[in-house]
Amino acid sequence: MTTKSLNNPRKNGRILGQTSAYVLCLIFAFLFLAPIIWSVITSFKPAAEALAAPPTGLPSRISLDNYLKLDRYGAGIAQYVFNSVVVAFITVIGSVLLSTLGGFGFARFNFRGKNPLFLLILSSLMIPFQSILTPLFVILTGIHLQNTLFGLALVYITFQLPFGVFVMRNTFAAIPREIEEAALLDGCTVLTLLWRVMIVLARPGIVTVGLYAFLNSWNEFLAALIFMSKEDRFTLPILLANVHSGRFGTVDWGALQAGVTITIVPCIVVFVLLQRYYIQGLTSGSVK
């Protein structure tokens, strides 16, 4: 059997094909992962090594120098992490809440103006927020939410709504009506129905919406740059951009990479844990 398969050209061809595919995959995986890994490694180098020109290889020892140096910028790293966390938290809660309520309303009820309203919400996907920056600035200033974490989060929540309502409406529409009818027959009010029954069944959609809301608000740059002018209100990306631009003195590349690592790690962790929800969110939109 063994000699036969060794001389089998088709099987050898397939093994060759598979090996080259794996090699190709490994090369690409290296290209995609290496920059991130390199940034993390550098962040743990002793300060002198992190700033070495030309760059050194692996760190001689694990050191937290760069993280400590990062803390000396502005109001200290804890403040900026706090800012990013607060904005992300409000955005996630708000997006999930509004999308779930809205998706439920659109999926399960008929009312006058339902279709135009749904189109209205979806149409805001066509309006790039980059073209409404100036009025958003004016509106936020007008309601005294300019330069506040809450105001920024409100803007972020609105960005999430078209996608969120779309996902939640599809999620609720896919739940069989029999379950609803059974619950209503048992004496549930509509709100109890939503809270007890539907939320549990719609959990995948909710996780998807929350995940996208988190990633988008945590990483967002332009709106945060414009709406946050007070230094102690910066979110992480804005802090790091300022560390890089020299606002806090000459660029400390090691500290910068420490900051980059802090910003990247939550995204990667959250993504790896909730991967299938992310992919599901993408594909549910594309295979419509």
Added chain:
Amino acid sequence: MASIDIDHVAVKAVTVRPKTRRRISPGLWFVLPCVLFTLTFFILPLILTAWMSLHNWPLLGKTSFIGLDNYIALTKDAQFWTALGFTTLYTVIITPVIFGLAFVLALLVNLPLRGIGFFRTAFFLPVVIGLGTSSLLWVWMLNDRVGIIDGVLMALGIVREPIIWLGDANTALFVIIVSVVWKVVGFTMVLLLAGIQAIPSDLYEQAMVDGANFLTRFTRIILPLLRRTIALALVLSVIGSFLAFDQFYIMTRGGPRNSTISVVYWIFNNGFNAFKMGYASALSIVLLVILVALSAFQLFVLRDDTTQ
């Protein structure tokens, strides 16, 4: 008998009575919050942008109505037209690169190999880290003193002096494109992959039985069936490229010598550095019109021809 009939009819009339027009459907209450948010933070700003574009609108001080003066100034604004040209060039170059690579990766990751899921995750990972963060990562790697890229090139003897990647307009554009492709290609890959996996496998197998080689299978079967997916991915990619800001702000600050200023960067400069918010609003309206036209054009060109 007659009375039972009347009662029966009366009961029916009671239960079938339609809701009075004044009662608001509960559905409306559920969607009201989203609608309010959308109105306040999308629709109202949209109208306000148009309104602001007709004014001279400084940050502090009085605003004054100036009609179409901002738009007239726009036509004479050399930096705007340069930015528009640059953004178009950037989009035209980066889009095929993204799609070419995304197709290769999607086909690769679609192979029934063990552990292929790990590679799919690896290729996708840069997508979740944010463009601002990615730009900070790359601007460090590209640095001529401490960056790893020049470090490796010099160590391997490929170059004798470090290349100042971001110091020259052409190399700057090149490396920015590389960094952005690195970050975004996974996204397009996943969209294409979903489309490919939706193709019924018997179509595919039939073609293999008929002796079609890979290229024929690709162009005759995969591409046509992926039309809708490609259209969606293309529109998203082109819009994203046209709205690029983070990478130019962080990596080059629009330099060297203003050669990498994108349209959004120019809006940002006018609106939030020079605080000429009326003018920036006019620029925003022009951007909006261009984008809507661009998307409409793409969707038209890629529409499903059912006569095929």
